[in-house]
Amino acid sequence: MDNDFFTLLAQRKVYGTNIPSNKVISNWALSVIRFLYPDNMPVQRSQNQLREQASALQSELADIIAANCKEENMSCKEIADHFFNKLPDLYSILNTDIEAIFNGDPAAQSEFEVIRTYPGFYAICFYRIANILANSNVPLIPRILTEHAHSKTGIDIHPSAKIGAYFHIDHGTGIVIGETTVIGKNVKLYQGVTLGALSVRKNLAGNKRHPTVEDYVIIYSGATILGGDTVIGHNSVIGGNVWITESILPYSTAYHSPIIKVRNINETNEI
Template sequence: MSQEFYDYIFAKQQNQEAVPSNKEITSWALKVIHLLYPERTGEKYASVDALKAEFIKLENELCRIMHATKACSNCDTSKLAKNFFESLPELFRVLNTDIQAIFNGDPAARSEFEVIRSYPGFYAISLYRIAHRLYVDNIPLLPRILTEYAHSKTGIDIHPAAKIDEYFYIDHGTGIVIGESCVIGKHVKLYQGVTLGALSVDKSMANTKRHPTVQDNVVIYSGATILGGETVIGHNSVVGGNVWLTKSLPPNSRVYHTPNHRILKRLGMKLFGHKK
């Protein structure tokens, strides 16, 4: 490589302002989750005052992170950090509904402790709800860092701008995509490989409703793809596995994919290890 290239990269590094790493930002969010759910770490505090001090410490840390990342040029980062932590009781309440939905809906779940400690769906939902709270306050960058971290760990890709109501249940989860302008109601259950996406990724569609709306009490099975900002899945509907939808469904619908199967039998062939 040329000396000019080295000089260019070096100059770029020198001009780069010091900002917290993605690891530092995600570590802050995970500390918040661990305070809300000590089941994840088993950590205990000696007193309520000690616990309160830890929350204040994380509030100050959020303020510092926002300031360092220049989250906004003319805003009060102290006020934004305070607003976030004042919203924690409501966020905690909603997360508890997600735990209940997973525990009640999954026959394999033996306890809420198991859901909190080991379920990737709850892990992704937790980081999404923190990210969404920051997004609502118009804090840039941090929400996307948090949801992309959850994506890297679980394979579940939820845009922080998506609006997701209570009792949200992700089962298995790998490969789920929930787009920026999605709206999801209460008691919705998604299986692995579900895509709630856009019909077009044209840049001119930024800031428009590009992703579906899923109303209350809907189940969407694995591999289903639902596209388009005008697409509405009506309440109490079931969307079967591998279904492809670009149009709305009325409430109480049942839609299933019906593939054609051909079973070939020939004399002397081995099918599944057995002579036919």
């Protein structure tokens, strides 16, 4: 190869030299989830044992974000302390998500089944962990976490989106929730839903580009809702495959009206 190429590589910018691998970061988040929701617990753990386990996860988080904290002039320990101070809130809101999924899906046999097998809950867990870190202005790590869940489930939730309690993702594959999306409580999304921006121009970074979905809204599969000024009013139902770029009042129903004709069997010989 040309020596100029290796000279160019030798001079390239190095990114995050001390940042652990994506696998290490995602495994830490999985450990937090398993700490809250153990796979099995043959022996009841004491409070001291639980505190020790939490402390180990807290120290691991401080190490994981150390490189980013140094670059951003942050205190890694303060961020890790803040995350684990928020752990009761995280556990509480995840329990509402489990309840919403279990009560909202007739196929769910138990809450444990939701925790262990539902990709929607997996993606929600990683989003909620990443959201706490994003709100602490930790760079990169939150996106690594939500993109891990994206790669596993096909559900793409930006860590800076704001999502309320009792959030239910059903099936989930192909869902996109953009950075400035705001979702209220008791919202249910089906597969293929996009809550996106009308424009992806770079100069719009930092602006409200994604829609607001108020409380008690159901959005069926394939619906696309775009724009930072677009508000889906509470208690509305959005039908499958609709395209929405304007606000909808509360208690609305939006849907396509297909033309259906039932053929007479004598009208055609084709099957």
